[in-house]
Amino acid sequence: MRPGRGIAALLWLLAIANGGPAAAQPARAEATGRQVKSAIRDGVEALLRAQQPNGAWPEPQLPGGQTCLAALALLATGQPPDAPPVQRAIERIRELPDQHTYVVSLKIMALATADPQAYRDEIRAATRWLVRAQRASGLWTYTDDGDRWDHSNTQFALLGLHAASQAGAPVPAGVWSLAQNALTRTQNRDGGWAYQLENRSYGSMTAAGVANLLILGRTFNPSRERGFRDGAAPGCGGYRVNRPLARGFEWLERNFQAGTNPARGDYVHYWLYAAERVGILSGRRFFGLHDWYRAGANILVKTQRGDGTWNNSLSDTCFALLFLAKGHRSLLIQKLQWSSDDAWSPDRHDVENLVAFIDDQLGQPVSWQSVPFDAPLEEWLASPLLYMQGHKFPQWNEAQRAKVRAYIEQGGTLLAEACCGRVDFREGFERFAQLAFPESPLRELGPAHAAYRVLHEVEPYGLKGIDYGCRTAVIYSPNDMSCLWEQANIPLLSEAALRLGTNIAAYAAGRRPLLDRLDAVVLPARVDEAAPVAGTSDALRLAHVVYDGDWQPFPLAPVRLAEFLREQAGLDVVTRPRQVRLDEPELRLCPILWLSGSTQFELPAPQRAALAAHLRRGGFLVLERCCGGEGFDASVRPLVAQILPEARFDRLPPDHPVFVGAPGFDVRRVRYSPDVLRERPGQSAPELWGAWIEGRLALVYSPFSLSCGLSGPEFDGCWGLASQDAQRLAANIVVSALVR
Known part of the structure; x- marks a missing residue:
């Protein structure tokens, strides 16, 4: 281990022993959510x-x-x-x-x-x-x-x-x-x-x-809407x-x-x-x-x-x-004001009525507001759900499409609805989806999807979605819901549409408290702009392994882990992760490799040989199963046997330093996502598997996702650890690799 990293790790140990790093708190002239609650x-x-x-x-x-x-x-x-x-x-x-x-x-x-x-x-x-x-x-x-x-x-x-x-x-x-x-x-x-x-x-x-x-x-x-016929409301968009x-x-x-x-x-x-x-x-x-x-x-x-x-x-x-x-009610939904005229809101009271119907079904009173398209991304992220509707779809340029994608990458969920089922909106949205998410085609959401069942059992309504990581981050309704929210009194239909809207909002919000309305949203460092901490020459840079498969289910997870290590652990870490193929010369510059996935994979023989040589030189590999993918899990053991045939591959004992926090956090008890607990009630022990080379831990495999917790909000489909414990366990793994 290089001296710079060892000193950083030792400084972190001292910080943890004294209750955590004492970060400088800038003076704040603005009221915080905590101050408002105290005043109330x-x-x-x-x-x-x-x-x-x-x-x-x-x-x-x-x-x-x-x-x-x-x-x-x-x-x-x-x-x-x-x-x-x-x-x-x-x-x-x-x-x-x-x-x-x-x-x-x-x-x-x-x-x-x-x-x-x-x-x-x-x-x-x-x-x-x-x-x-x-x-x-x-x-x-x-x-x-x-x-x-x-x-x-x-x-x-x-x-x-x-x-x-x-x-x-x-x-x-x-x-x-x-x-x-x-x-x-x-x-x-x-x-x-x-x-x-x-x-x-x-x-x-x-x-x-x-x-x-x-x-x-x-x-x-x-x-001026009256009734609902053939999937549309006569008079939709008409107001004095x-x-x-x-x-x-x-x-x-x-x-x-x-x-x-x-x-x-x-x-x-x-x-x-x-x-x-x-x-x-x-x-x-x-x-x-x-x-x-x-x-x-x-x-x-x-x-x-x-x-x-x-x-x-x-x-x-x-x-x-x-x-x-x-x-002070937390924002649940923001309606995207995507035009300078009224085209962005043919139904002016749709979200108002939906939020009134939701009331406190999510465990707390919630609110809504409109947000201009030109508002900073941080303002979009003040709510977990961004909703847009229209009779036509906007002609967004590349930069505007990139902003919507950035909202998704930062953990937001987009709900897009073709008001009155208009063909212009449908065709425009589907073109946008192809351009903004070329790697993730629109797919039909089946009746088992959480949008139809998370709070209310609702009949399928033709929803489509775009998956990002392990969640459906874009939900698209080619059929009208907003007119049924707007009128709110169409027999049978409005009630079903409001229940469906409630489910979508609950799915987007996940299972964690909504942001306080006064909390400032802080974006993680942009992957293309991040740099080592000023004045350092020996900063650690995590590396994400690129392979033919689902290698990046959570693109922001390495960024957020690096920020946690730097800000909470005091480590000298580059925020921008390196993306490396195992057969590239740059592999020698990557002491810690992170390989994630959710589907079955097999590395070519040259890449397996390069990985084996890298680990024997002192490198360290983290394998992580995301989304509960059985195919990925089935691929791990054959891979370990191929690259390290002489190594033992066993579950780490409960008293292993990675769990005890020597160095790091005590994570002998962790909180799992609701998806895990539904299948394994009461589970609280962490689970990692390892492979040793001459007594040195060279490889760690987590059958439960760390990246979904690192990425932020908990959501339906996150088969892994809750956010705080994912951060702590991932940090322990990295520091353990550094100080071994």
Whole structure:
């Protein structure tokens, strides 16, 4: 072993002995997901401390308003409806008379969030009051009397009616149309809204106006789709142009600030709550150049008081919690905005309805948003599933196709759907697939595929896929699903389509927690740009063996292993792996070889001879079975017997240094993927086989994949170790080879 590698390995041993390497942590000006969760926890504790024994909260103004708002905030932050504090609050809320618009609206929202069926009667009664309270102007004021109106009461009234409608309470169509006309009529020339007419536009009221139009867009101006015949929806893609809504968004994009209520200054927390409603209802991550949630979270984390409140105000604390909790939901799906016109989204509410159907079926509340094609790849990777639809397919150039492929290589899953089964999209997508993935042809996904069974049993729907590694990384539906999501009420068909969409999302997400919305996605070093650590001359470079067969099921695994060795183990490693054939002269430059595969293979005699000579010179070989491939496993033992006929090939004992972590991590107990555990319940011992030359371990074989765990997300079909243990065991193997 060369001195440089030995010193690096010894430094790693010292680091592990002291609890791991202490990497320098750069100062962060932005809030992290952990800080947001801490802020939510402290805010909830502050609310609970302020609750009175009778379940209410202090009411300085409108009786019941703060109690409804606090209950809604608790529910939004994940407090269960049957938790005693929430139950006490709900009982108080049920007793509240319907007298004030703010209170009645919040009452509906709280009861509908807690249990829309249990509180059906109260919700419907409150809904009838709000309908009666609408003024002749089409808007609302504080009570059901008089001719005055304002956009603040109107915002809450429409939020309440929206929640009521979703809970099944009937709302007359005339209520929506009257409000729509009034909101359009009272919009200022600059595109914003004020509290009342002839006042200056400002942030919270403009956000309220935009949120109102978004709500009304689902009811007064819905899609013109009607029904579903012959695999398509008549009227698909037809929507009324909503110029007032566009002008409202333009005002927000020009004027957005998180730390102040734009053009007003005060009521910052109310403003952020209104902005959050716009962001969630529209599925937008950005208002212009502003990431509204990240900017708001930064402000709220910095300004929370030590007692958990904001401004020592109950209402400000509730608005802050509503902003943080609802906006913090992890992204499950992003819809790809692949055109500058509306061609990228003939169904505007498809993902919204799908995510509402999914709800918490994946174990946590989830969200969605649209993402521009030109956004950085890191932003695409914020969600495990990237969804695109259309009546036609975009004419992507080579660089654009490469970006989509890079998303797949980094662990993302693409769902492409031919809306209405349009031939133009089908033909365009199939050409794209041939160009972007020439090595992996589209294949029909059979009825046993996880897309049809992972959460719900669904009849096959003609899905096709492109496999990358051991997973189906591109799922293509030549048949329409989005129109059935968009309408969501086509008997039998919509339910089946929503279940299928849920399965696809669950398959893409794998079996690990989704990324925190504020977590920065860090790409591994690009294979064509990576270099040794600056200032070194003796860096280790792993080598991936190229052979005639499935030699690279996980292209990024060696890159991620090298990064783990460099960043977590302190080893001097080149991030870019060498790709080498066994009969090439460069083989002498490769002390550690990695040979992966999933199918049966046989090396030609010259390559076997070169490999045998390399191992006898001191080289080291890692063989790895991926995807549970029986053919690869059947090929390993004959290969070992051919290249090392005199060597013994045995399973490594449980106390072998590779498992004990001498050097390295203690991996005597590991976690396997769900696919392994389904066939081998309770398995937790690692399994490696080895071949020795004159007492030196020269070859290691892993019958369980390390590369699928090294590549990142767990997915259906990953026959191997979970991510953290795959990293640790692979690192132990490398270091063991270096220090032997």
